[in-house]
Amino acid sequence: MKKSFKIITLLLVIICISFQYSIALKEQKMPPSPDWSRSIETDNHASKYFKLQSFPNDNGYSISRTTFKQWDYVECTYDLDCQELWSIDDFNYKKKTWSDGHTAYFIKDETLFSSTTHGVNTAISSSVVDFTKTKDFLVYWKTDNTLVVQKGTDEPQEYVTDEPVWSSIVVDDQVFIVSKSIKTNKVSISKVNETITPYTHFIAKSYETIHSLGMLSLNEDQYVLHLEIGMKEAGARKKTLRAAVLSKTNPDDYKLSDIIFFDKESGEKLRNMNYPSFFMGTNKILLTFSATKSSGNHIYVAEFNPKIIEASAVSKSDNYYTHPLMINEDTIIYYKETRSGKVMMYSSQLEEIRAASANGLKGDALEAFHLLFAHLFKGILLAMLSVVWIVPASFVSYFLVNQLGKYDNQLKYFWMYIAYMVTLLISQFLLFSQLLHPETMVSKMIYLSETWHIYMILLIATIVSVLPVFLSLTKLDDDNSNRALVHATVLNLFILLILIGPYFY
Secondary structure, three states, X not given: OOXXXXXXXXXXXXXXXXXXXXXXXXXXXXXXXOOEOOOEEEEEEEEOOOEEEEEEOOOEEEEEEEOOOOEEEEEEEOOOOEEEEEEEOOOOOOOOOEEOOOOEEEEEOOEEEEEEEOOEEEEEEOOEEEEEEOXXXXXXXXXXXXXXXXXOOOOOEEEEOOOOOOEEEEEOOEEEEEEEOOOOOEEEEEEEOOOEEEEEEEEOOOOOEEEEEEEEEOOOOEEEEEEEXXXXXXXXXXXXXXXXXXXXXXXXXXOOEEOEEEEOOOOOEOEEEEEXXXXXXXXXXXXXXXXXXOOEEEEEEEEOOOOEEEEEEOOOOOOOEEEEEEEEOOEEEEEEEEOOEEXXXXXXXXXXXXXXXXXXXXXXXXXXXXHHHHHHHOOHHHHHHOHHHHHHHHHXXXXXXXXXXOOOOOOHHHHHHHHXXXXXXXXXXXXXXXXXXXXXXXXXXXXXXXXXXXXXXHHHHHHHHHHHHHHOOOOOOOOOXXXXXXXXXXXXXXXXXXXXXXXXX
C-alpha cells in the first residue's frame, strides 16, 4: 500500500477519536439535571466513612464524618472549603455521635461523654444504651430502662419505661420514644412530657427490618411518620421508604404505604432506594436519597410526598455515591466511592456554582479520556456482531470476482471491492432495522435526535472506509485486494465502535 494510503487512514482515525473525545468531554461537563451543579470535591480526604452529619455554625457548617475506627470533625465555609480540625478514635462507632463544633457527644464503654475541648471528656452517665441530641434537647436511655430527658441547661428529668427504648425522636420540642417487641412485632411510639403516654403503634411484618424510623412536622395539625424498611425478595435484598400522615392529637386513622420514586427528567421508576435524609425547608419538606435507574447509581432530591415522588438527580452515574445530606435548601453533601475510600462531595442549585461546574472542573480532560475508553468497552458486543455483515459481504464479493474472472475483466478487483462495501452496508441496515433498537441508541446520544441519523452514520462509516483507497489512487489487483478489504472492514468497524459502540446497550 502507498504511503499516502497509510497517512489518510491515520488522519481518519485521529478525526474519529477526536470527535468522540469532544463528545465525551461535553458529556463530562453536562450537569446531572438542569437545576443542579455537577459533583464538586470538598477536601480530597478519603477514608472508610459510613456516616455523615452536619450542623450550621457562624462561619459555615460543622460536619462530622465517621468510620469504624475514627470520628473526623470538619469545618467548612459557606463555599464548602473544608478543613479537618480534629479526630477521635476512642468511641463506640455503633452508637450515635453528635457535634455542633463547640460540644461533642459520644459513647465509650457504655458511658455517655461530652467534650467542649478536644481531648478533655466529661462523663454524663454510665450504662447508656444510646442517645439522641438536638440543638435544645439531650435524650438518652440506659440498660435499666431509665430514660433521661434534658432541655438546654434545665435539670435532667428521669423516667422509667415499661419496655427497652429502641430510639427517640424530637419534633417541635416534643420528645417521642420508640420501642419494638420482638415477640409481637409491635412498634410503639410514646410521648414524653410530665409522664410517658402512648401516642400510636403499628405492627411490623416479620420478614422486614426497620432500619430507621422518624417523624416530621407537616403542619400545625399533622406529623409525617416515615420508615426505612429492608426486606428480602427472591433472595435479593431490597429497601423501601414507607410513610403516613397522622394527626398530632388523634393518630389512629392512618395507613403506612410504600413511596414510589420516579426520575423527574426521564420518568423512569427508581429502585434500590438507600440513605434517605430529610430537611425542613421553607414551607416544605425536602428528601434526598440514593437510588438506581438504568444508567446507574445517582443521588436524588425531591419535595417530600407520602405517596409518589418525582426526584431530580444531583449526581451523575460515573461513580457510586452514598449518604446524601442537605445542609441547606440549595446544597447537598454526600460521599463518592474511590479506590482509597469515600471522598466528600457536594452539589448546589446556586447559579454561580452551576455555571462554574458547567464551564469545567479540574481533571475534566483526563476524566473525559477515561469516559471515552470506558464507553469503547461497551462496543465489544457490536464487534462480535460484525460477523453478521462481514460473512455475507465476503461471500458476495468473492462470488462476483470469480464470475468476472471468467470473462477476464480488468476491473474485477475494483468491482469486488465495491460489491463488498455495498453488501456490508445493506447487511448493517437490515441488522439495525430488524434486530437492534436504534431509537434506544439515539436517546443516549447527545448529538443525534432522530432514528434515521443512525442509518446516516452507517452510510458515512462505509464512505469513510473506502476513502483511503480512492484518495491515495490505489489500484486494486490480485496482490493488494484482500488487504484492501481487510483494511476497509477494520476501519468501518472502528468507526462504528467509536460513534455507535458507546451507546449500543
